[in-house]
Amino acid sequence: MTRQTRTTLTRRGFGTLIAASAATLATPGLLRANTNGRLLVVGGGFGGASAARFARINYPDVSVTLVEPQTSFVTCPYGNLILGGRKQLSDITHSYDGLRARGVQVIHDRAQEIDAEGHRVTLAGGDVLDYDKLILSPGIALRWNAIEGYDEAASEVFPHAWWGGDGSQITTLRAQLEALPEGGVVGMAIPDNPFRCPPGPYERISMIAHHLKQANPTAKILAFDSKDGFAKQGLFQDAWEELYGDMIEWIPASQDGRIMRVDTENKLFVSEFGEEHHVDLGNVIPPQYAAGIARDAGLANDSGWVPVNPRSFEAEAARDIHVIGDANVGAPMPKSGYIANSTAKTAVTAALAEISGRPAWDDPVYFNTCYSHAGEDYGISVAAIFRPTDDGFEATPDSGGVSPSGPLSEMSRNRRLEARYADAWYASITDDMFS
Ligand SMILES: Cc1cc2nc3c(=O)[nH]c(=O)nc-3n(C[C@H](O)[C@H](O)[C@H](O)COP(=O)(O)OP(=O)(O)OC[C@H]3O[C@@H](n4cnc5c(N)ncnc54)[C@H](O)[C@@H]3O)c2cc1C
Incomplete structure (x- = not known):
């Protein structure tokens, strides 16, 4: 397959696709496709699925392939709501059929190597894809052994549940919670910044406490943190006190909260100052960096994250590769699904400007709201608007903020409404990715 044909096809899968396209000629999206440029999207999560869908709708002449x-x-x-017993795995599992129906060519394989110079990506299965523009949204990788003893095998015993994958990490953690002995200890190890979803560990603490309050009220949660402060801290701590009494103990870095070693056999967390803590259940969220495909392609800097142009998300290290979602250096923007979705649209617009002849957005704005559930009908949020600067991103002053604080007796309506807004956010963003 040559690039001149301006289609995105696998070299090995060409014959199969001819046969397949004959069967799907009635799909208008496919009829319009493949005429003007090839957009390849690697990673079908918050950034990648959003980008593929947005590109297909807004640039019908561009062929879009998702790996x-x-x-x-x-x-x-x-996922944390599964721990709280409020959702099932099926509630948070989404099909790629909607994207296929829109004319996105979805290939279930792993991108193994990027040839930035030659504009092609080799898949684990051996196929090679040519592209004009590449959107890369592969998410994070966990830094195995950054906490001594915490490798992939250890994560089967002390789950991290910090990526979706096939859902087995979160369901294992839920099963372990259900099996926790009466009055048992749940230990959590929480990383320093930057990491995926700054409020996520604290929502998780809340949802675990929500479950334990009913099922095992004498159990304890020890939350060992590698930092001294966290997102929505006051709001979370108020909620913990109001809803769960003294079930939760948060241990900041300055009080020896940094976990340096874990021992899954003896069920131990070992802190910076050598203190050993026995836990009946361990949830270890290790330090992170950009997923392997981005690092292996030489796109990341020493931090392990990918520096990008803040207006186009094009990687500083390679032309025509736009890196969105958690994998890039986006600070002070949080590594959130909302930001991945919001920035996906800017990246697609910038990537396709040349091909489509339509201008990129010269003054892009990135939105974020992170909702968290702290209990039943108890939602809190943080919101902000970000803009590009000459060398990165900045939060627009007074553009957001956190939920109002105050005793639950005065705040119950607000908390109930925010829990509902959170549900609406989840429904709308997953529609914007997969429908
Ligand atoms: C417990 C928890 C709760 C969260 N709650 C919220 C929330 O309430 N709101 C919010 O906005 N965010 C939340 N987040 C954060 C959100 O999940 C991430 O910020 C978001 O998923 C980032 O999107 P992404 O596209 O970068 O990565 P992902 O969504 O993880 O997608 C990456 C995809 O790339 C694929 N991939 C990886 N490598 C390759 C490869 N080599 N080839 C092909 N594909 C590859 C992966 O299989 C994956 O499907 C939460 C995170 C956690 C852990």
């Missing part, structure tokens, strides 16, 4: 190993997508958002 994603999982045949359905399990979201991290709302």
Whole structure:
């Protein structure tokens, strides 16, 4: 397959696709496709699925191919609600059929190598895809052994549940919670910044406490933190006190909260100052960096994250590769699904400007709201608007803020409404990715 044909096809899969396209000629999206440029999207999560859908709708003449190993997508958002007993795995699992119906060519394989110079990507299965523009949204990788003893095998015993994958990490953690002995200790190890979803660990603490309050009220949660402060801290701590009494103990870095070693056999967390803590259940969220495909392609800097042009998300290290979602250096923007979705649209617009002849947005704005559930009908949020600067991103002053604080007796309506807004956010963003 040559690039001159301006289609995105696998070299090995060409014959198969001819046969397939004959069967799908009635799909208007496919009839319009493949005429003007090839957009390849690697990673079918919050950034990638949003980008593929947005491109297909707004640039019908551009062919869009999405590469994603999982045949359905399990979201991290709302995964904590499974721990709280409020959602099932099926509630947070999404099919790629909607994208296919729009004319996105979805290939379930893993991108193994990027040839930035030659504009092609080799898949684990051996196929090679040519592209004009590449959107890369592969998410995070966990830094195995950054906490001594915490490797992939250890994560089967002390789950991280910090990526969706096939859903097995979150369901294992839920099963372990159900099996926790009466009055048992749940230990959590929480990383320093930057990491995926700054409020996520604290929503998780809340949802675990929500479950334990009913099922095992004498159990304890020890939350060992590698930092001294966290997102929505006052709001979370008020909620914990109001809803869960003294069930939760948060241990900041300055009080020896940094976990340096874990021992899954003896069920131990070992802190910076050598203190050993026995836990009946361990949830270890290790330090993170950009997923392997981005680092292996030489796109990341020493931090392990990918520096990008803040207006186009084009990687500083390679032309025509736009890196969105958690994998890039986006600070002070949080590594959130909302930001991945919001920035996906700017990246697509910038990537396709040349091909489509339509201008990129010269003054892009990135939105974020992170909702968290702290209990039943108890939602809190943080919101902000970000803009590009000459060398990065900045939060627009007074553009957002956190939910109002105050005793639950005065705040119950607000908390109930925010829980409902959170549900509406989840429904609308997953529609904007997969429908
Ligand atoms: C517990 C928890 C709760 C959260 N709650 C919220 C929330 O309430 N709101 C919010 O906005 N955000 C939330 N987040 C954060 C959100 O999940 C991430 O910020 C978001 O998923 C980032 O999108 P992404 O596209 O970068 O990565 P992902 O959504 O993880 O997608 C990456 C995809 O790339 C695929 N991939 C990886 N490598 C390759 C490869 N080599 N080839 C092909 N495909 C590949 C993966 O299989 C994956 O499907 C939460 C996170 C966690 C852990």
